[in-house]
Amino acid sequence: MELLTILLQAVAGASAGYAGIGAGIAAIGAGIGIGKIGGSALESMARQPEATASIQSNMIVAAALVEGVALFAVIVCLLVVLG
Numbered sequence: 001m002e003l004l005t006i007l008l009q010a011v012a013g014a015s016a017g018y019a020g021i022g023a024g025i026a027a028i029g030a031g032i033g034i035g036k037i038g039g040s041a042l043e044s045m046a047r048q049p050e051a052t053a054s055i056q057s058n059m060i061v062a063a064a065l066v067e068g069v070a071l072f073a074v075i076v077c078l079l080v081v082l083g
Contacts, residue, residue: 016080019080020077020081022076023074023078026070026077030066030069037062041058041059
């Protein structure tokens with residue numbers, strides 16, 4: 001029984017570290033995704049200036065969705081650490 005408790009404590013400690021790494025990866029992924037969205041939007045606005053309003057609104061919606069997914073991933077990682 002003692003061996004099982006020791007193993008469970010080791011796994012719990014390791015999961016906290018992995019959750020921190022997961023939160024960092026989620027933040028980095030969101031930054032890369034939003035950067036690509038912004039770069040593509042600016043490029044398309046430069047090619048077709050009359051569609052700027054439509055492109056901007058679509059860009060904002062896409063960036064908000066990416067940010068929402070990243071926030072959800074960070075919350076899940078925090079729940080793993082604290083729960």
